[in-house]
Amino acid sequence: MTKNDTQNSLCKKHIRISDIILKALIFLCSAVVVAMTLGMIIYIAVKGMEGMSWTFLSTPAFSYPYENYGVLGNIINTLYLVVITLLVATPIGVGAAIYLTEYAKQGRLTKIIEFTTETLSGIPSIIYGLFGSVFFYNIFKLNYSILAGALTLSIMVLPTIIRTTQEAIKTVPLGYREGAIGLGAPKWHMIRTVVLPSCIDGILTSVILSIGRIVGESAALIFTAGIASELTSFDSIADVFTKVLNQGGSLTVQLYQYAQRGGSEMKYAFSTALVLLVTVLIINICAKLVAYRVRKKRS
Amino acid sequence: MENENVKISTKNVNLYYGENHALKDINLDIKTNRITAFIGPSGCGKSTYLKSLNRMNDLVPGCRITGSFLLDGEDIYADGVDTNVLRRRIGMVFQKPNPFPMSIYDNVAYGPRVHGIKSKAKLDRIVEESLIGAAVFDEVKDRLHKSALSLSGGQQQRVCIARAIAVQPEVILMDEPTSALDPVSTLKIEELMNTIKDKYTVAIVTHNMQQAARISDYTAFFLVGEMVEYGKTDDIFSRPKDKRTEDYITGRFG
Amino acid sequence: MEKASEYAATPAVKPKAASSIRSRRSGLTGIAERAMKYLFTLCGVTAVACVLMITIYMIISGAPAIGKIGILDFLFGDTWYAKNEQFGILPMILTSIFGTLGAILIGVPVGLFTAIFLAELAPKALKNIVKPAVELLAGIPSVIYGLLGAMLIKPLMYDLEEMIFANDPTHKFTGGANLASAIIVLAIMILPTIINISENAISAVPNEYREASYGLGSTKIQTIFKVVIPAAKSGIASGVVLGVGRAIGEAMAIILVAGNSANMPSLFSSVKFLTTGVVAEFAYSSGLHREALFGIGLVLFVFIMIINLVLNGILKSGKKKEAKAKK
Numbered sequence: 001m002t003k004n005d006t007q008n009s010l011c012k013k014h015i016r017i018s019d020i021i022l023k024a025l026i027f028l029c030s031a032v033v034v035a036m037t038l039g040m041i042i043y044i045a046v047k048g049m050e051g052m053s054w055t056f057l058s059t060p061a062f063s064y065p066y067e068n069y070g071v072l073g074n075i076i077n078t079l080y081l082v083v084i085t086l087l088v089a090t091p092i093g094v095g096a097a098i099y100l101t102e103y104a105k106q107g108r109l110t111k112i113i114e115f116t117t118e119t120l121s122g123i124p125s126i127i128y129g130l131f132g133s134v135f136f137y138n139i140f141k142l143n144y145s146i147l148a149g150a151l152t153l154s155i156m157v158l159p160t161i162i163r164t165t166q167e168a169i170k171t172v173p174l175g176y177r178e179g180a181i182g183l184g185a186p187k188w189h190m191i192r193t194v195v196l197p198s199c200i201d202g203i204l205t206s207v208i209l210s211i212g213r214i215v216g217e218s219a220a221l222i223f224t225a226g227i228a229s230e231l232t233s234f235d236s237i238a239d240v241f242t243k244v245l246n247q248g249g250s251l252t253v254q255l256y257q258y259a260q261r262g263g264s265e266m267k268y269a270f271s272t273a274l275v276l277l278v279t280v281l282i283i284n285i286c287a288k289l290v291a292y293r294v295r296k297k298r299s
Numbered sequence: 300m301e302n303e304n305v306k307i308s309t310k311n312v313n314l315y316y317g318e319n320h321a322l323k324d325i326n327l328d329i330k331t332n333r334i335t336a337f338i339g340p341s342g343c344g345k346s347t348y349l350k351s352l353n354r355m356n357d358l359v360p361g362c363r364i365t366g367s368f369l370l371d372g373e374d375i376y377a378d379g380v381d382t383n384v385l386r387r388r389i390g391m392v393f394q395k396p397n398p399f400p401m402s403i404y405d406n407v408a409y410g411p412r413v414h415g416i417k418s419k420a421k422l423d424r425i426v427e428e429s430l431i432g433a434a435v436f437d438e439v440k441d442r443l444h445k446s447a448l449s450l451s452g453g454q455q456q457r458v459c460i461a462r463a464i465a466v467q468p469e470v471i472l473m474d475e476p477t478s479a480l481d482p483v484s485t486l487k488i489e490e491l492m493n494t495i496k497d498k499y500t501v502a503i504v505t506h507n508m509q510q511a512a513r514i515s516d517y518t519a520f521f522l523v524g525e526m527v528e529y530g531k532t533d534d535i536f537s538r539p540k541d542k543r544t545e546d547y548i549t550g551r552f553g
Numbered sequence: 554m555e556k557a558s559e560y561a562a563t564p565a566v567k568p569k570a571a572s573s574i575r576s577r578r579s580g581l582t583g584i585a586e587r588a589m590k591y592l593f594t595l596c597g598v599t600a601v602a603c604v605l606m607i608t609i610y611m612i613i614s615g616a617p618a619i620g621k622i623g624i625l626d627f628l629f630g631d632t633w634y635a636k637n638e639q640f641g642i643l644p645m646i647l648t649s650i651f652g653t654l655g656a657i658l659i660g661v662p663v664g665l666f667t668a669i670f671l672a673e674l675a676p677k678a679l680k681n682i683v684k685p686a687v688e689l690l691a692g693i694p695s696v697i698y699g700l701l702g703a704m705l706i707k708p709l710m711y712d713l714e715e716m717i718f719a720n721d722p723t724h725k726f727t728g729g730a731n732l733a734s735a736i737i738v739l740a741i742m743i744l745p746t747i748i749n750i751s752e753n754a755i756s757a758v759p760n761e762y763r764e765a766s767y768g769l770g771s772t773k774i775q776t777i778f779k780v781v782i783p784a785a786k787s788g789i790a791s792g793v794v795l796g797v798g799r800a801i802g803e804a805m806a807i808i809l810v811a812g813n814s815a816n817m818p819s820l821f822s823s824v825k826f827l828t829t830g831v832v833a834e835f836a837y838s839s840g841l842h843r844e845a846l847f848g849i850g851l852v853l854f855v856f857i858m859i860i861n862l863v864l865n866g867i868l869k870s871g872k873k874k875e876a877k878a879k880k
Contacts, residue, residue: 009384011380014383016772023674026666037690043701043705093596095593109598119604119861124804126832131610158603187586222835222836256699259699270700284688397759398765413766413775463769
């Protein structure tokens with residue numbers, strides 16, 4: 001009664017050529033992506049070490065007569081950009097996220113805000129650059145300056161902060177809120193004491209992601225923060241603040257200049273790239289650590 | 300027992316999920332063109348056993364199986380077995396209706412297409428026959444190219460049965476096929492099972508003892524990974540040999 | 554005030570009790586509560602204000618040039634020569650479109666296959682290598698891509714160019730700074746976007762579909778390509794659209810490899826994208842020239858807005874389908 005014809009035999013392997021081809025393509029593509037990434041990192045590391053020195057890290061580049069190659073000025077400028085951008089964007093972004101999740105009723109306004117946030121995240125940085133160069137000049141009479149650059153970047157990172165914070169707030173268990181409201185706590189009190197503390201990691205994540213974007217940004221900065229790479233001398237406390245009204249090229253902008261001039265300066269472009277890459281790596285690791293902490297807390 | 304052929308024979312089956320010993324020494328023969336029901340409380344291993352028959356447990360990481368499984372005398376777990384051929388011969392209907400997010404036609408034609416049938420006329424015929432076989436053709440014939448997700452749960456499940464029939468399996472495994480459905484749909488599927496057993500060997504896991512009593516020819520009772528009793532459905536329900544079986548079917552636990 | 558009533562969930566039995574609940578919100582806490590509400594609302598509409606401002610300013614600064622040059626001459630003029638006040642951006646528009654298409658053509662298959670690997674096939678150990686690699690790829694600043702493109706891809710493309718056009722005396726050699734190099738850099742740049750979004754979409758496909766497919770005797774690869782990918786298609790499509798957005802808006806990664814002369818696009822000629830045109834000329838431009846660059850910005854902005862609308866449409870239809878499936 002057993003029908004063991006060849007067609008039905010369990011052990012007859014059917015070779016499916018299309019399966020094999022597709023599988024090979026899948027493995028090939030993944031291998032290419034990994035090899036490419038590793039190759040890029042190693043290449044930058046090796047090339048970057050050529051021009052790397054303590055002098056490179058501890059002195060600024062002079063725009064004329066191009067005889068010193070360093071990035072200290074740009075590192076300081078980048079730090080300024082990061083700090084100011086976060087100071088402006090984080091409160092607004094977190095506030096917007098709180099509005100969207102806690103106050104807004106599901107209606108037209110929420111939809112518009114969510115749509116515009118999406119739109120903001122899709123606008124390319126060069127448009128931000130163009131916009132920033134006219135807008136902040138028209139409104140605040142700001143010429144090329146760190147402040148104009150930071151304000152431009154603030155708009156750019158806003159969607160990241162809003163969305164990441166929103167996600168974090170949504171994960172705060174309903175029970176916590178009900179507990180607070182059940183005790184008669186007013187809304188802001190509830191947000192301050194219950195919601196914000198439990199999504200602080202989410203806000204931290206959004207800040208870390210934003211730092212990554214700020215450090216890596218270039219096109220939005222060339223026309224807003226400019227390209228200067230000199231060190232400002234901090235003679236008085238006031239200088240720390242007035243610096244924001246001066247031009248200041250970020251690391252990425254300096255890299256672009258080195259690369260554009262080419263020739264012997266190419267190696268300094270790679271050294272700058274190495275500095276950026278290490279920064280990005282550190283940022284990635286920080287983001288991982290925060291995510292790990294969140295997971296540990298949840299479980 | 301009567302002069303019946305054994306379709307699937309399993310001997311000394313043990314199954315582990317990691318450290319968990321989920322099936323213990325199961326010996327059970329499934330008879331050709333009969334409906335065999337597996338009953339027992341949740342977590343007793345009946346679904347696990349069912350899924351080991353077409354090696355769906357292979358997909359579960361950390362799952363280890365020993366013992367012998369023979370389909371028409373051929374070892375299901377032998378080296379070199381093509382699980383795709385195995386699953387074409389032993390089809391499966393799942394607990395939750397799970398039609399693909401495609402049209403009804405494409406759902407039913409999926410299996411035949413995967414197994415290399417390309418002719419439109421042939422596919423048309425298979426789809427129609429399968430839907431008729433699953434007693435759902437009249438309800439969906441005017442909207443074969445509409446999404447299967449637009450159907451009711453009961454219709455979806457019958458489309459899933461049609462989809463399983465379309466690859467012309469020899470055995471159909473059903474894992475609580477009606478537990479997510481309303482009573483009317485359940486009744487339709489029970490009637491359907493009675494008509495398809497002439498062509499197919501059916502093994503069904505059910506939570507519902509009345510269902511097992513109504514539709515099956517043989518019943519196996521599982522309890523915490525062991526098969527307590529196996530025999531003709533009438534015998535199991537009217538003259539259980541084991542105390543535990545009796546307690547279960549009289550509703551004393553479970 | 555309305556907030557107070559919202560949380561007095563049970564309808565007041567006695568009117569007096571209700572008013573006493575209301576009165577508790579006066580005083581300092583009440584003011585703080587209301588102030589915070591307005592503050593948060595203000596934050597919420599900031600995003601809207603920003604988009605409005607950007608739109609308005611892009612139009613204000615871009616439209617005059619288009620008006621002066623003439624919209625047809627601007628959009629369809631085939632010569633861009635600032636010295637002679639010839640501002641036709643058709644070559645740049647076409648370069649941006651073809652460049653983006655090329656990047657998609659290379660980046661989408663590679664990205665999708667990698668996403669499939671991550672979501673369906675990769676053993677855990679391998680996944681732990683590939684995933685961080687993709688994350689790193691996403692984090693690398695675009696100028697670095699440009700730098701690497703200039704150092705690695707440009708020479709490679711130059712070799713290729715020399716091979717292909719060895720016997721063609723009419724070909725203008727680009728030294729590798731051409732559309733082909735730019736396409737490769739763009740393709741690499743959009744990979745992380747495509748991979749991440751496709752992987753999420755594939756992972757979100759319910760397991761029941763896979764089980765059903767295996768249950769019918771189909772292989773893993775058949776299941777992936779015939780069930781899983783079709784079920785994830787709206788998610789994958791939104792990844793592709795986002796990739797298009799990234800590619801069309803990218804400037805710094807390609808400015809060093811594209812060559813920067815406003816030729817009609819062809820793989821081995823030096824080209825100017827909408828974005829690279831702006832970056833390359835902005836610093837020294839003035840008068841109508843600068844206005845024309847803002848005009849380019851406006852055109853780019855319109856492209857991006859169209860892409861955003863398409864994306865929104867895809868996401869909406871995807872959500873509708875999901876809702877239907879749940880029913």
